[in-house]
Amino acid sequence: MTAAKAKTSGHAPFELMKLPYEDTALEPVISAKTISFHHGKHHKTYVETLNKLIAGTEFEGQSLESIIKATHKDEAKRKIFNNAGQVWNHDFFWNSLDPKGGKPTGKMKEMIESSFGSYEDFKKKLTETGVEQFGSGWAWLCLEGGKLMLKKTPNAESMLTEKGCKALLTIDVWEHAYYLDYQNKRPDFLSAVIDKLLNWRFAEQNLG
Numbered sequence: 001m002t003a004a005k006a007k008t009s010g011h012a013p014f015e016l017m018k019l020p021y022e023d024t025a026l027e028p029v030i031s032a033k034t035i036s037f038h039h040g041k042h043h044k045t046y047v048e049t050l051n052k053l054i055a056g057t058e059f060e061g062q063s064l065e066s067i068i069k070a071t072h073k074d075e076a077k078r079k080i081f082n083n084a085g086q087v088w089n090h091d092f093f094w095n096s097l098d099p100k101g102g103k104p105t106g107k108m109k110e111m112i113e114s115s116f117g118s119y120e121d122f123k124k125k126l127t128e129t130g131v132e133q134f135g136s137g138w139a140w141l142c143l144e145g146g147k148l149m150l151k152k153t154p155n156a157e158s159m160l161t162e163k164g165c166k167a168l169l170t171i172d173v174w175e176h177a178y179y180l181d182y183q184n185k186r187p188d189f190l191s192a193v194i195d196k197l198l199n200w201r202f203a204e205q206n207l208g
């Protein structure tokens, strides 16, 4: 499950990440229909648009992470940032999910309990974090100063440009992530993903 690292170390032309599971594997929490649009259309379009935008530019030979850091907060390069950020965020999101997900065990269980009190408190706070992101964005579990923290980012922003903050897991809270399955009920989508699909092995690998 180190696909996100492998994918982001390459350079243009970028390729759409192959999902690490079948498109029906996340059902009933996330339907194959949602996957077909979310991965097969939204994510794919970010990859294709990024490749077009950087063709023939200084960014063509750079890694995805370098492009994101170089274009962050640069108004003239906002389109490149948005598409590069969305490619990275989606690679990270698909790796944050596991058809066999459930409650954390071992080291992640200990860290969740020492940082949030209990798994139930963690779940409540991560759900709130995702719900409170107004409009499109992402909810993150990250490591900051040796402690687990919850953060939210708008649009294509991520933890890559947050100093001292390392992403462990993310949940996409753009409407395209849940609307076909949950319509307007973002809290229900978050609750189901947290209970059934989080990839705690991926989180532990990202502790570094």
Ligand code: MN
Binding pocket: 038, 042, 090, 172, 174, 176, 177
């Ligand atoms: Mn998305």
